[in-house]
Amino acid sequence: HYSFFSRRQRWGPTKTNLTYRFSSSVQVVGLEELRSACSSAFKRWQDVSHFTFQEASEGAPAADIVIGFHRGNHGDGVQNAFDGPTFAHASAPEDGQFHYDADENWSLNPSSNQIDLESVAVHEIGHLLGLDHTLDIPEAIMYPTFSYGIIKRNLHPDDVEGIRVLY
Numbered sequence: 001h002y003s004f005f006s007r008r009q010r011w012g013p014t015k016t017n018l019t020y021r022f023s024s025s026v027q028v029v030g031l032e033e034l035r036s037a038c039s040s041a042f043k044r045w046q047d048v049s050h051f052t053f054q055e056a057s058e059g060a061p062a063a064d065i066v067i068g069f070h071r072g073n074h075g076d077g078v079q080n081a082f083d084g085p086t087f088a089h090a091s092a093p094e095d096g097q098f099h100y101d102a103d104e105n106w107s108l109n110p111s112s113n114q115i116d117l118e119s120v121a122v123h124e125i126g127h128l129l130g131l132d133h134t135l136d137i138p139e140a141i142m143y144p145t146f147s148y149g150i151i152k153r154n155l156h157p158d159d160v161e162g163i164r165v166l167y
Ligand code: TQI
Pocket: 085, 086, 087, 088, 089, 090, 091, 119, 120, 123, 124, 127, 132, 141, 142, 143, 144, 145, 146
C-alpha cells in the first residue's frame, strides 16, 4: 500500500504546473537523452494526476525541480553522498532536488549491467510529489527494489491511488 512522508509533505494547492530544469556537476549522458527519459517519466505522472510538468525555458525564474548527475559527496550532506548502493535520490516536497549518481552506468535502453534512466525517474518523481515507499506490492513503482537491466516504467494502480489520495 502507498505511503506518504511522516509530515505528509506535498506541493501547495496552487502549485499544479511544476517546472523543471537540468543542472549537472558531471556530464554523464547527453542532455537530449536525459530530457527524453525525464519528459516521458513526467508524462506518466501527469496522465494520472492534476499536475502538469514543463521544462523551464532559458532564463526563466527558478524551476521547481532541478535534475542532474553528481558524484560522491555532492553538497547535500554526507548522509546523502553517493558512495554505497544508492544510484539516485530525490527530496520530498517542496524541495525539488533529483540527483542521479554519476558513477553508475546509465542508459535509455539498458543492457544487463546498466540502469534505466526512465525507470528511476518515474520512482524519484514519486518521491518529489510526496510518495514514500510501498512495502507490500512488488509491482508498484514506489516499491523499494530495483536493479541493473530492469525496465519498470509503468505506474501501478497503487501508485496512482497514492497520488490521488495525497492530493
Ligand atoms: N535511492 C533511494 C530511493 O530512491 C533513496 C531513498 C531511500 C529515498 N529512502 C528514501 C528517497 C525515501 C526518498 C525518500 O528509494 S536508490 C529505487 C528502488 C533507488 C531505489 O538509489 O536506492 C529506485 C533509486 F526503491 F526502487 F529500489 C531508484 Cl526505483
